Amino acid sequence: MNAPTNVYASDRFLVGKALLYFTSIFVSLGVFIFGFDQGLMSGLITNHYFQAYFHNPSAAEIGTMVAILEIGALLSSLLVGWIGDHIGRKRTIRYGAFIFIIGGAFQTGSRNIIELSAGRFISGLGIGLLSAIVPVYQSEISPPDNRGQLACMEFTGNIIGYSSSIWLDYICSYMESHKSWRVPLGVQVVMGSILFLGSFALVETPRWLLDNDHDTEGIMVIADLYSSGDIHHPKAQTEFTAIKESVLISRLEGERSYAFMFKRYKKRVVIAMASQMFAQLNGINIISYYAPLVFEQAGWVGRDAILMTGLNSIIYVLSTLPPWYLVDAWGRRKLLLYGAIAMGIPLLSIAYVLYLNIPLTPLLVVILVVIYNAAFGCSWGPLPWLYPPEILPLSIRSKGTSLSTASNWIFNWLVGEMTPILQESIRWKMYLIPAASCFLSLGVVYVMFPETKGLQLEDMDSAFDDSSSIFSFHSSHHSARDTPNDATLTSGRPGAPRMESNSQLGENSRGITSLRDVVTPDGGPQVQPPTLDEILAYKAKQKQGGTSIRSFLSGSHRQKGTGESESLLG
Template sequence: MSTQDLQTGHQARFSMDSTASSTTRTRTNSIRVPNLPPNQHGTSPLAKAGVKGDGLMIFITCFVSLGVFLFGYDQGVMSGIITGPYFKAYFHNPTAYEIGTMVAILEIGALITSLACGTLADMWGRKRVLLIGALTFSLGGLIQAFTTGFKSMVFGRIIAGFGVGALSMIVPIYQSEISPAENRGKLACIEFTLNVFGYTSSLWIDYACSFISGDGSWRFPLAVQVIIGLILAFGSIVIPESPRWLLDHDRDDEGMRVLADLHGGGDPREPRARLEYREIKENVHFTRSQGDRSYSTMMRVYWYRTMIACSSQMFAQLNGINVISYYAPMVFESAGWIGRDAILMAGINGIIYILATIPTWFLIDVLGRRKILMFGSIVTGTALAACGYFLYIDTAITPKAVVACVIIFNAAFGSGWGPIPWLYPPEIMPLAFRAKGTSLSTATNWIFNYIVGEMTPILQEKIKWRLYPMHAFFCLCSLIFVYFAYPETMGVPLEEMEALFGDEPGPIPQKDDEMDEENQPLNEGRRSNDDEDHSPARPSRRSISSHPRFMSEEELAARQAAIKVARLERKNQTWGFLGRGSSSSSNSRRTIASWFGGNSQRQESAHESTPYQPLNREEQ
């Protein structure tokens, strides 16, 4: 087939697609990428200093992870000091209610700002909210470190909560918007490891300070928060703004420059950076054509996505992590480890907790989100049930058995229900509602965080060992919910998520032979009759790196062979329990999607389809 025939066929198909699609859809070749000089300096001090490409991505990931480090540090620091003798003496042996209030009141502040920042992040940008959150957290830490009593401690915790709420909402959004689809899960898991590292660091600082005589044993750990918060505030000045936010606010030159720095080594002519620019900008035009961006519109149009985002955060708390994180020394004390030994055991547990998060870096973009979540539900539920049992029998083996159960629980939680609920919401929400959807899911986290934090010391006194089987039951509920309701988002670009959820088709072209801005085919391929017969109407491209322009001859041949194998498997599929879902679970997911407003048929089709790939060049 000649090049002229290919182009003639492409033009005919382009005309048919344009007629069949909504008039508000924008085609790719109508988007013009800004022609920026390749030697122009980047938009951030880091890029101007020569930090670009993978180096820039890693630096940003590690630096913004200080935000979740602070969150983790704050979770752990209170658990260590509330068992200390000087802390108890200063606050006159606080009751379970007072301890619960001092620990959990932070969640009230976090709830308020996590909701407010959904709008502020769209207005002010991701960087500015990050800066404000870091400074606010530092102020709250300063008030706590120099507290004069119960009331000022509670006030400091609320102020710190304002900062934590902003950081916990904005950091996942920012990370998801700068990350390539094929590595988005890994980078989010690295973030969570920093969160656990912050938690563990606070425990060891608490343990070291327990040897200090006087109030410095608990004031110094609280003061450390201030230093880390100020470092994060400085870092938020030097990192670039989110390219998606820039393009959404028509700051196209800046957005293209950031994309070039992240994905093109600083060269704005690099094909991958230009393709990503066009896909993001088309999505911006498409979402604007949808009109209102209010919370009510989000809840009405994207209710199914919102339900998944909020339920993931809800189960992350109900699965029992803060019973351990906030009150680990108290848990160990109830098992027989007293005083400083309880803090030591919590610190050892924290190290194992960190190590358990690392394998997920390499598995989350291979196994996917669903498998890891379901495995985590099974193991955490079993560990909590066993912990309750050993506390119930209260024998000589109980102290060591409880430590083992807590370690297993934290390892399983850290590999699944820890990072993924922070990754899922910004992944699945469209650009127009990403900040609002993430803010609502984060607020859900803080609501249940507060409930668990406030009730745990009371329930430990009232129902004792029964507290742990209660949370094991919630683990079982989360397993069932993920199995029947959660789609797999591994490797799907943010602009392609509507293909998973059956929403109105977005503007992203699905044919790899679409025209680029110079009216040249991105790939002179064609679809075979076999492709036409078996491919769904709206498949999703798994990532920009799967575009033929970025694939070798061998990769094209291998992907074509994989498509044929996948089709044969789908004809006689017997999906495993931890797979994408059996036929019964797929039907149930269709039903659940229809309950929450999703187009279930297209959702399932997109979810189970193999993304379109062209024939290899020898067949063209």
Template structure:
């Protein structure tokens, strides 16, 4: 893209590639409005709460499965082609959902769409992290990931708009739109550059230098461009001496990083956010009654989620990752307790207003902390040779916990009602202490320098002796300080 250079190109690439995250956010939100759509309920013979939960969650199961396959494509075909595969698979699933007339068909369509999102959610954070530089990696990656929340916010208002259509297209229309967004990503993907780190890994240093020069907005002979390219070459050479990371190695020599990667996504999902993202209209029906108003309020709640993500863009490279995680957990404990209280005690209109208000504050807090930073963090902490598999572990943790939460939340809301919020609040308390004890700060460090935070050598500055005699990664990774 010669017409855009430097930082504008970097942000453009981050946001465009994150159309994949837009699809994830859109699909999360769009079904929440459809689940209270009378035409959808009539078409599928008013499925039970459990079946509705399964319609939501089978999408997540599909994403979980392909999150294990995505690393092979990322390491062999590249980051860009993995994005292309994910968007094309999603289109097929989206079309099947749109034309469904039976529960089996819509379940099958959501499963295939989930396959596509499994690819996209694994590759996009890695792609953005590898394009960025140390001083703005958090900001750029979080800016891209905030598109997820924008997709979620968009789905709420689109669902509301389609309620004015009387008939099946009141729910088929929102499902068809997601196919259009995926098509834009699939076509535009041909304009995206490949990750410089992947290009160096494949021996194409000249193309890697060209991409870096475009991202810097300078000539290929520029000193900073050459220095970064050489650092990447050094890191790749060092890691080549160690060999491609195996799945066994992920749980031995890189056990600490793998555990953190799994924890960060599990804790994000178990904080209770999916009570809102999947079931906000059903929640609001309890206090506002049936009709369009619950869907409209869900749209404004999604907008608060997106605004929180914008705050994270401003804070992530200033406050740091650990601070945002811990502060977010503390405030979410407070909001979840208040949401439980005002769901338990009926004070008429006052309760309704307070439930909605604290729900919006809660999703704003999550958006400003765990929502985007939780995707950035696992993409940062692994060396290049293990980055795809490390991100796969994080994403698979996300989808597995997402699937579980999607399945059990409807039943929890029916059986224990207001105590559901206290159930998720407990996980926020656990999250605070786990972050404090185990997580390292990555703010301001290059991807190669982060290895030092885990006790490894800086792969960009590895010497010939380091390559001939690699350090004991197991010892260092396990003994590294917090």
């Protein structure tokens, strides 16, 4: 490691913060697509050409057609735990985009409600992959000091997608033909194609690379993201050691099953799933999916209902900007507590105003919906996507996040399916249900949710009492003399992470049979980044071997048994 720092030069056009922010913004296209699809149908179901073509579908048919996307998303999000761990975060994004393209094409050419519903189901499969893996990707490339900001920027991308679809529906409503609904559906194909092609330029997350023993590529990506391509920079070296040591020590646990996840990290998984559940039960998709119907119920008719929805969406986008700064200043917990109150009161007020049914009702409903949406955009919008990948350790991050995202989709489906039916049957009383959920979520956050701002992902166990296996040698509060030995780790000493005994490790530890394989005799880290010679040899081999789109899709570019890949850098 005594080689001059200028011997190695990154091949990337962007490095450091430029690469970090570009990557974060680009992967946000995955959640932009999610938001676009949320708002898309809300404008189309009030389009008279759409209604005539599909023979004036009933409330139940509309609910099923809208909500079937959530069924597809639910199924695929349950698979993300395995897919994301097996093929990587980057290629999971790629496959999600490709599936979304197929679903969008199917919807655009649909001839009946069944074909349209089938297309939405296929799109849902793609959205389920994207909505689960993009937050994981985001959290794994973000530094702790602005991880919350980057996640909130990602959510802003989601709401920009929602707003874009509303305004596209409004503009296309002036087309006096069936293009007024087919064009918006066709735009999905364009957006999915951009994400699919752009995924070939993304970096894989360093945490996935090191967890899969792609150490040479891992240090190169870490250097590109955090130290402007300088592999010798102390920040790159420290980050590599911190991630790799947590990977190696977590292997002492041996298991990565769902049963083990619930046994060891039950509280974290429950918090992750509860955050997504309440995000839906608190009522957002009553507005996102059916805002024009909400405004029609209040007295706005036809195109005016879509216009009101579009104006509301602009304020919704603006409301997602304050969390960029507040989430890392105030913290996650405080935003959720204030948000639950600020959402519950407008929902109660909407029910009361609709009950009164006075001349001012249409205007008051618009104002209250805007207030509600703004409160959600500042709190329960972005944070349930930040919490799960943030609080879950690397060993079960993909699986845990897939379950939290599945929780989002199953309650998303429930809201999407029941809203038009409840609007038709109990009308104003429907808004009492999400209002009650808001106040219930207030209590749950107060009792269960810890504050996690500023913590390294590898140090997140300090916010919990679940005896995480991660013992960080890079943390400022640990020193060499504090480093436990195998005996103290397995003896259950208070404050020490619990480890399985060596005899219980078996083959799952991938060569790590004892804590002594991770630390030196004086308590320092055994883990060392690849040398410059190893990196240069890797790059030479990469240039010699080349790559192709087909090898990216198939994963055939991996070298089995070497622990490294030829061309995962993409």
